[in-house]
Amino acid sequence: MSLKFDIDTEPPTPELLEFARKELRETPEVREAAIKELRSLLKEATDLHYKDDDDFLLIFLRPCHFYPESAIKMMRRIAEFKKSYHNLLHNLMPEDEKRAFTEHNVVNVLPNRDQKGRRVLLVNCGSLWDPKQVSSEQLFRLFYLIHLIAQLEPATQINGAVVVMDFDGLSLKQVKALSPSFSMLLLTFIQEALPLRLKEVHIIKQPFIFNMVWTLFKPFIKEKLNKRLFFHGSDMRKIHQFIDANCLPANYGGNLPAMNYGGRDWYPCVFRHIDHINDWNRFGFTDDPELQKYFQKRKN
Numbered sequence: 397m398s399l400k401f402d403i404d405t406e407p408p409t410p411e412l413l414e415f416a417r418k419e420l421r422e423t424p425e426v427r428e429a430a431i432k433e434l435r436s437l438l439k440e441a442t443d444l445h446y447k448d449d450d451d452f453l454l455i456f457l458r459p460c461h462f463y464p465e466s467a468i469k470m471m472r473r474i475a476e477f478k479k480s481y482h483n484l485l486h487n488l489m490p491e492d493e494k495r496a497f498t499e500h501n502v503v504n505v506l507p508n509r510d511q512k513g514r515r516v517l518l519v520n521c522g523s524l525w526d527p528k529q530v531s532s533e534q535l536f537r538l539f540y541l542i543h544l545i546a547q548l549e550p551a552t553q554i555n556g557a558v559v560v561m562d563f564d565g566l567s568l569k570q571v572k573a574l575s576p577s578f579s580m581l582l583l584t585f586i587q588e589a590l591p592l593r594l595k596e597v598h599i600i601k602q603p604f605i606f607n608m609v610w611t612l613f614k615p616f617i618k619e620k621l622n623k624r625l626f627f628h629g630s631d632m633r634k635i636h637q638f639i640d641a642n643c644l645p646a647n648y649g650g651n652l653p654a655m656n657y658g659g660r661d662w663y664p665c666v667f668r669h670i671d672h673i674n675d676w677n678r679f680g681f682t683d684d685p686e687l688q689k690y691f692q693k694r695k696n
Contacts, residue, residue, distance in 0.1 A: 401662035433464040458553040475680040477589035501658035511640040513555035523565025527573035556593030564601035583616040
């Protein structure tokens with residue numbers, strides 16, 4: 397699998413818009429009205445700072461099925477999350493984690509979509525992950541930066557994304573890194589502050605020791621996410637019931653060639669969209685000291 401990775405920012409096709417109509421209530425009329433109302437709600441929310449152009453507001457409206465009240469609540473939760481984890485996320489840029497991206501294949505994105513048009517994110521939480529080289533906080537920062545790029549794809553906004561967590565070779569050093577604080581961080585993000593349609597999370601190749609990890613994560617998992625979690629062990633035929641074998645590399649029993657690429661190949665894609673990442677770093681609550689500095693610079 398030597399395909400070059402890039403994202404697709406082209407407008408939705410007629411087929412994709414028809415799917416959005418059925419799944420998300422998206423029609424030209426609903427879309428126009430929802431954008432107008434969300435823009436108004438954002439203007440009223442004087443403690444929040446976000447862009448309000450049409451394409452940007454769609455990032456929040458599509459996962460909320462075009463209910464503006466739900467979208468503004470999501471924007472507020474994202475601001476809360478950024479405030480709570482300020483030290484971890486403040487002014488986070490791709491170059492901050494370039495080594496983790498390019499020298500370690502802990503997190504990968506398939507260059508192709510699955511049979512339902514969804515993006516597939518692969519996370520290696522087993523022996524391929526050395527927490528001494530890439531800490532659990534760095535692992536999250538990689539995931540965070542990737543989600544910022546995925547936001548820009550209309551097809552991903554509509555079809556959603558799937559995460560595959562590979563625990564092959566999991567040992568105590570990885571279990572120790574997957575701490576209660578990391579569990580809370582990751583699950584708070586996924587369940588409260590992720591402006592994407594996360595359709596499924598697949599746990600594969602998990603050994604018996606995985607039960608120690610699951611004990612840490614389970615108390616924080618809400619019903620909605622719990623229904624989208626699937627455990628497959630080493631039987632790849634089980635995951636093929638959700639992700640077609642024709643869409644997976646041989647590493648996962650798929651019909652595509654084995655993966656021979658990694659973060660080094662798709663890191664340039666993340667960097668190409670640096671403007672969006674720069675913007676996102678400034679979004680949130682207006683009382684953020686760094687945001688006030690930004691406003692002051694604009695005045696001057």
